[in-house]
Amino acid sequence: MAQVLFLGGLGRSGTTLVERLLGELPGMCALGEVVHLWQRDIRDDERCGCGDRFSACPFWTKIGDRAFGGWSNVDVDRVHHLRESVERTRHIPRLAAATTATAEVREYASFYSRVYAAAAEISGSDVVIDSSKHSALAHVLRWADDIDLKVVHVVRDARGVAYSWTKKVTRPESDGADEMTRYSPGRSALLWNAHNAAFGLLARRGVPVRRIRYEEFLADPRAGLIRLADFAGVPLRPEDLDFLRPERADLQDPAGLPGTLQDPTKLPETTVSGGGHSADLKVGHSAAGNPMRFTVGRLPLRHDDAWVRALPSSQRRLVGAVCGPMLRAYGYPINVASEAP
Template sequence: MTDRVTTPRVIYLGGLGRSGTTLLERLLGELPGVVALGEVVHLWERGVRAREPCGCGEPFPTCAFWCQVGDRAFGGWASVTADRVLMLRRRVDRTRRIGRIAHRDLAEYVQAYRLVYAATGARVVIDSSKHASLAWCLAASGVDVHVVHVVRDPRAVAYSWGRAVARPEDGRPMTRWGPARTALHWTAQNAALELLARRGARVTTVRYEDLLAAPERTLTGLVRALGLAAVPELPFVDGQTAWLGPSHTVSGNPMRFHVGRVELRRDDAWTTGLGAGERRLVDALTWPLRARYGYSGVTG
């Protein structure tokens, strides 16, 4: 994995899980010339090893798209490659390394992502891996990456992480976190992406609530900021409704399997579902970033 390759433009969706990155990825993936890949950071464990289904519904090993990517990138998907990348990830791709991301194995680790991106044959790819540490790795290695920093009210995020949700891949429950852990991770991930922007990386911030309040206006502004089109056309969005086609996302929120009509409306169940004590705890642990993003009011 040491040969240089020509990497397409990468739109990297960063932020804490349950912040709306999967929805945004699906919407951007409807643009001409843009291919949404899902959370590529989990490709090795969930795709190659566990053989979980692609967003198109096919098991990873039999999905024609991912078979072609594997053949082009590595001569086929092999557990030895996945094991190597996962080992490198444990060494290099760590939140605690942010700010001093240079590591002797960084180039080899990022090269695996370069090969995957290039093997899609796309002009622009979307990687919704979320992790700020991987965004740092890509930027530090010279990948042509533009980070879209997706933020959502931490109280809504905490409520979402506390809910019991079954994984459509196997029916097992998705990971659940308590309010304190969610708040600490929300602060850490968002602070890390803020620091990445201050270090000179291209970072554009989008609030999940703005996307749902004004889908066309928010997407149009984002598409222009990303340099994808001077005058964006969004035929797949009509007011508060969007139409999504099939996608080949390797991992992500259950919404990655959705095809067809989707209503773009915000879920404010947290305003009644999150207890007063839990809300105060999240408020305390996420200040002042929460206020910076405009989440000082009751409804965000």
């Protein structure tokens, strides 16, 4: 049975970063957003996180051979049909209320379970990570008998999410030809409510769900990773977190990059001031997702609160009003104007 850690939440909530950090831990294999594998990778042959085209990536080639006897044997049209039939946000109430799964739900879930099982075997990992985010997919996967599903529900302040959705971001997979989807603040606020509420329904259906606030995770990524690894059932040793390094924002490296220490391992974390952490990332094989999946090497881990200053006050109030009840439930302040620097 495949052990799957599913990272869920509305896009731009930080799931890609959480996935990249979890993927550095022994016994865990990060697969990216598997929900997009069928179109973007099998059919469109976009780039894997390692930089190779999907068809040229040895890791994914082995998974396809093990799971389906080759990716050419996957009926992508059938996958798309099943997704439209069962894995849409509008289907969540029906999926959550169901006491038995339909044949289409089980068939659709089987495509994922075969990928997960093959990835675990090829990578030699105890747990595979799917950062697909889609709440409807998580509701489908709970019906798969051969998946041991655990869900990490990643929440970020709705106003930060709304601001991120307004930014223009080029999709590296398209070689600069396409941009990532953008939403208006009002649209993203409605989606934020719907997707986050759906994960609450999932928890009430008996699926293990661990909610994390992205801002708190970034404030102490070491502690956050320890808690998530424990939730996933993966034991850690202290040295497994050596890829995380404390930073000092008031120090500069010879190249002028802020936050780099000459020897950060000699500075106790309790004395770090004015900065956060950085992570040394290895090459990954995320199938799809945020452009961060291509990052290799040192990645500063700093809370992005640009929205406090850059999101117009009218839009900030709109998002705060639409998402107010859930913002309160998750512990976020409703009035942020007075907190702006």
